[in-house]
Amino acid sequence: MALSESELKALTEKAHQLRKDVIQTVAWSGGGHAGGALSQLDLLVALYYKYLNIDPSNPEKADRDRLVLSKGHGGVGYAPVLADKGYFKKELLQTFNHTGSSFGMHLDKNKVPGVDASTGSLGHGLSIAVGLALGAKFSGKKWLTYCIMGDGEQHEGSIWEAAMSAAHYKLDNLIGIIDNNKLCIDGPLNEIMNVSPLDKKWEAFGWKVRIIDGHNFNDICDAIEEAQAFSGGPFIIIAQTVKGKGVDYMEGAKEWHYGGLDGEMTRKALESIDRMYAGK
Amino acid sequence: MAEGSVTWSLQDADHMTAAEIYGETLVHLGEEREDIVALTADLAKSTKIGKFETRFPDRFINVGIAEQNLFGIGAGLALAGFTPFISTFAVFASLRAGEQVRTDICYQNLNCKIIATHSGVSFGQAGTTHHCTEDLSVMRSFANMTVIVPADGIETSKAVEACVDWKGPVYIRIGRGFEPWVHKDANYAFEIGKGIEMHPGSDITVIACGTSVYAAVDAAEVLEKEDGLSVRVIDMHTIKPIDRDIIMKAVEETRRIVTFEDHNIIGGLGSAVSEVIVESGKGCAFKRVGIPDEYSIVGYPEDLYNHFKLDTDGVIETVREVMGKEFEEDEDWEDEI
Secondary structure (H helix, E strand, C coil), X not given: CCXXXXXXXXXXXXXXXXXXXXXXXXXXXXXXXXXXXXXXXXXXXXXXXXXXXXXXXXXXXCCXXXXXXCCHHHHHHHHHHHHHHCCCCHHHHHHCCCCCCCCCCCCCCCCCCCCCCCCCCCCCHHHHHHHHHHHHHHCCCCCCEEEEEECHHHHCHHHHHHHHHHHHCCCCCEEEEEEECCEECCEEHHHHCCCCCHHHHHHHCCCEEEEEECCCHHHHHHHHHHHHHCCCCCEEEEEECCCCCCCCCCCCXXXXXXXXXXXXXXXXXXHHHHHHHCCC | CCCCCCCCCHHHHHCCCHHHHHHHHHHHHHHHCCCEEEEECCCHHHHCXXXXXXXXXXXXXXXXXXXXXHHHHHHHXXXXXXXEEEEEEHHHHHHHCHHHHHHHHHCCCCCCEEEEECCECCCHHHCHHHCECCHHHHHHCCCCCEEECCCCHHHHHHHHHHHHCCCCCEEEECCCCCCCCCCCXXXXXXXXXXXEEEECCCCEEEEECCCHHHHHHHHHHHHHHHHCCCEEEEECCEEECCCHHHHHHHHHHHCEEEEEEEEECCCCHHHHXXXXXXXXXXXXXXXXXXXXXXXXXXCCHHHHHHHCCCXXXXXXXXXXXXXXXXXXXXCCCCCEC
């Protein structure tokens, strides 16, 4: 169902603000995975501002929905969302990556409130999410587990071990999301190691698949609602995204898998984001 | 024995492998604790965790032959509030899925209990691919991990019971076959991190773990009768945290220490004991016996233990060798060890 005008406006405004928070955090950190942080952002905004059953004042609430950011290097784009939700003070983002900080580029569950699993090494998150989803089934609980993966991460064999098991155990309380930005560190994903066709692969592994525009809130929300309603097995949303989305000089550039921002670059990035949301 | 624990008669235990006793113990614990779940990777039968599946099919996961997924799912279940018992062969737990154990379980300090079977060269005829002489070295280098090597089936049961309420990840390493039981009284006190003196002695101390404890006790009795030697034997069932007190007592009281383990001499029990001794600054004659830094050979386990000097004869030979060397007796360093 299409979002109401006010809902769409609220999500869009939140994404606008958080894109800028992400850029600030990359600048404070001295370097960050800016490209992947911006490609995943609209997915996180939809989940955190419309769907997740969570309570930031009680991060370990037993019946909360769980989210595993399997692409752990997206941490610099995840922490600003958690801060904005109120899990911790926003000022703490200024310590990102600093010596002794709670925030490294891959977030640690035991240090950052709101993080459901420590991630960073690629290919691990989906197995953890399968365990969380099985845990809900074992205890008869209704909470859902979401797992956001990178597309480069699909190279890891452990992803497919986990995919097989989620279908085998008919985990319809598990929703996978692939941030399909088509670039990994060394270059275009399908030149480094071809993962296409992702949809047919996941389908063959027993998942219900839906491909969406990962920057269109109507598309994202529609897919999440379809996934939530789906029963009988796991559901995967393949979100077509743009690496560096919103920052003109980062969009589609493999150089922005990881990078640092000086004052001028930060200013230009923030201006570019403002322009995009102004429709210019 | 603690209230509610499994009570074994030695007669029952003597015809069961350590793995079978583990399977029985886990079922017993599962009756009392709904948070216990069990997982394996197509080795339910071999690791005997399948007994839990029979009793509690709704709390059991078999992921097929996929060890990375096995430990990742275990981590997820622990994050969801369960206490997962995860079983596979030692070589797959420590090496195939080493990163999942380290990053998903130990880094997050999760309550996963890993019961690894077929350790060392106990799966003799299967050959080097299925031997595991590296796991103690790997596992004890993971922060938060507790590493236990029970000497026999009874001790396996005690270790499994003790680890349930021990916070954080635990690695319990057992063998494959009918290891002889060493503990003659099933009601002895077992405490994680505390070695057990199995035989008193003042001339030399043998520190052993796993199946080597039986050989050490057997050898101590022979050496006492035949050589008049007083050999202290310690069952060092916990490799991490290691019992520093019992080691330092042995250093001061016997001044000679030999370690025996079914593991590469690098990184396991011998290394752990030597670290304590060297850091203490106290002098001590010391020798490690285990699998040398080479790949194991194929054969019946008992033949392999003989080959690597880990059986009774091997302990006797090594103790005589170490006793035959002088230690701080004169200025001649050439004949010392």
